[in-house]
Amino acid sequence: MVYQYVAYNDNGEIVKGKLSATNEEVATEQLNYAGYQAITLKPFTPLISLNKLVASLSPAKPAEIIFFYRQLAMLLESGIDITACLELLQGQASNRTLRKALGDVISDLRSGNQLSAALSKHPQVFPPVYCRLMGVGEQGGNLELVLKQIADYMEKEVDTVKHVKSALMYPIITSVVTLAVIGVLAVFVLPTFGSLYNSLGIDLPPLVGILIATTGTIQDYGLYIALAALILAGLALIYIKTPNGRYKWDRFILSLPLVGRIRHISELARYCRSMSLLFSSGLPINEAISLIVEGSGNRAMAKALADVQQDMVKGEGLSRPMVKNRLFLPMMVQMVKVGEETGNLDVTLLAVARSYEAEAEDKTRSLVALIQPAMTIIMGLIVGLITLSLTSAIYAMYGQGF
Numbered sequence: 001m002v003y004q005y006v007a008y009n010d011n012g013e014i015v016k017g018k019l020s021a022t023n024e025e026v027a028t029e030q031l032n033y034a035g036y037q038a039i040t041l042k043p044f045t046p047l048i049s050l051n052k053l054v055a056s057l058s059p060a061k062p063a064e065i066i067f068f069y070r071q072l073a074m075l076l077e078s079g080i081d082i083t084a085c086l087e088l089l090q091g092q093a094s095n096r097t098l099r100k101a102l103g104d105v106i107s108d109l110r111s112g113n114q115l116s117a118a119l120s121k122h123p124q125v126f127p128p129v130y131c132r133l134m135g136v137g138e139q140g141g142n143l144e145l146v147l148k149q150i151a152d153y154m155e156k157e158v159d160t161v162k163h164v165k166s167a168l169m170y171p172i173i174t175s176v177v178t179l180a181v182i183g184v185l186a187v188f189v190l191p192t193f194g195s196l197y198n199s200l201g202i203d204l205p206p207l208v209g210i211l212i213a214t215t216g217t218i219q220d221y222g223l224y225i226a227l228a229a230l231i232l233a234g235l236a237l238i239y240i241k242t243p244n245g246r247y248k249w250d251r252f253i254l255s256l257p258l259v260g261r262i263r264h265i266s267e268l269a270r271y272c273r274s275m276s277l278l279f280s281s282g283l284p285i286n287e288a289i290s291l292i293v294e295g296s297g298n299r300a301m302a303k304a305l306a307d308v309q310q311d312m313v314k315g316e317g318l319s320r321p322m323v324k325n326r327l328f329l330p331m332m333v334q335m336v337k338v339g340e341e342t343g344n345l346d347v348t349l350l351a352v353a354r355s356y357e358a359e360a361e362d363k364t365r366s367l368v369a370l371i372q373p374a375m376t377i378i379m380g381l382i383v384g385l386i387t388l389s390l391t392s393a394i395y396a397m398y399g400q401g402f
Contacts, residue, residue: 003027004044007036018044025112043121060098060125062158066151068098073147083109101125114138129274129291130154136281146281153277157270160357164364171371178379185386190215193390207389243299251300254327258370262363267301268332269356276349285345286312301327318345331355 004018005027015036021027024041031038068089075085083106090102101122108118116135119126130150137146190212218225239245254260271292278288289309296302304327311321319337322328332352339348 002044003041005031005036005041006039007031008039010035014039060095060101062154064093064095064098065125066154066158068093069147069151069154073144073151076144076147082115098125115143127295129278129295132287132291133278133281133283136278136283140282149277149281153273156273156357160266160361163361171368171375174372174375174379178375178382181379182382185383186215186218189390190386191219207385207392211386211389247299247303250298254298254300258363258367262360262367263298264327265329265356265363266360267296267298268329269353269360271296271301271305272332272349272356273353276346276353279349280346285318304328 002018002020003024004016006014006016009015019027019030021030027041028038031041071089071092072085075088076082080088086102086106086109090099090106093099093102104122105115105118108121109115114135116131116138119134120128120131133146133150134143137143193212240249254264256263274292274295275285275288278291279285283291286309289305289312293302293306293309296305304325307325308318308321308328311324312318317340319333319340322333322336335348335352336345339345342348
């Protein structure tokens with residue numbers, strides 16, 4: 001494996017470079033033998049690598065990772081050596097990325113690394129938060145139990161995502177059909193009638209004139225309009241990729257009506273369930289928060305949780321810093337406070353997670369039930385408006401003696 005390092009040489013100068021070694025300990029020994037004192041040492045990851053390309057083209061699906069964790073727990077419980085377990089699971093893996101990652105993990109285990117450390121080298125397949133949790137399980141001698149807990153947790157997340165996707169499928173199809181109908185009317189129907197009315201020299205009603213003028217403008221300058229829209233969308237996307245832009249975008253998403261509430265409580269539910277899982281496995285709450293912040297998909301929520309962690313280091317506990325930020329809802333704060341006072345923080349966090357998950361599911365169903373008739377009404381209004389405009393133009397023709 002290739003490592004990149006920053007180190008001091010014998011003259012006190014900072015040097016940078018790369019070296020090949022079987023693991024990090026061997027790399028450190030090589031640097032010391034060469035007279036270097038390592039400052040940082042980490043695996044070298046090229047900007048464009050074959051492994052990254054394979055992982056992006058053939059990513060390991062969550063269901064495959066869940067199956068891997070469950071099978072590994074079952075094999076370990078039966079008394080099989082961990083290396084033999086991984087070799088067996090590698091042979092059964094159908095996904096190329098997962099099979100390649102397991103091959104590297106087996107090599108690292110034979111070099112003396114722990115399972116959690118070997119898996120952590122493949123964050124695109126095995127999330128770091130779960131690798132750290134497995135490290136706790138290895139130290140406590142209950143790795144099989146931890147693997148089952150991780151599989152249960154991931155299964156819950158996958159089921160939630162599937163439910164949301166299936167619930168949104170009908171509104172998405174309705175939206176696509178609505179846009180297609182509007183596009184056909186705007187591109188083919190209205191311009192045809194517009195040419196006919198212009199050739200006859202008819203004085204059109206104001207609404208018909210506006211619609212025909214609008215479609216004419218889109219036809220004449222459609223390419224420039226589309227190009228300008230793409231440029232604006234590209235600039236917006238570039239800004240959102242920046243740390244400040246991502247934070248503001250995530251904050252904006254949380255402030256949206258209906259959708260923002262669902263996203264907000266879903267994030268809180270995920271945080272509570274993750275903290276409960278990590279804390280109940282023996283990981284200190286401060287370290288658990290660090291892992292959750294790293295894996296968070298919402299920068300605004302992650303910053304709020306990082307601020308809580310900073311106040312925790314000062315000895316303020318967990319519930320008191322949460323009161324300072326409105327992103328942490330009152331029920332969560334109160335339940336965390338009860339958990340701290342009773343010593344059952346993992347139990348209360350899990351209860352909060354279940355409550356917020358149920359609320360998010362209920363609100364998602366309500367939102368979908370609201371979207372479906374709303375899209376139908378909007379589609380009917382647009383088509384009706386265009387039809388009414390064309391009908392009024394026909395009556396205008398009769399009124400002017402045509």
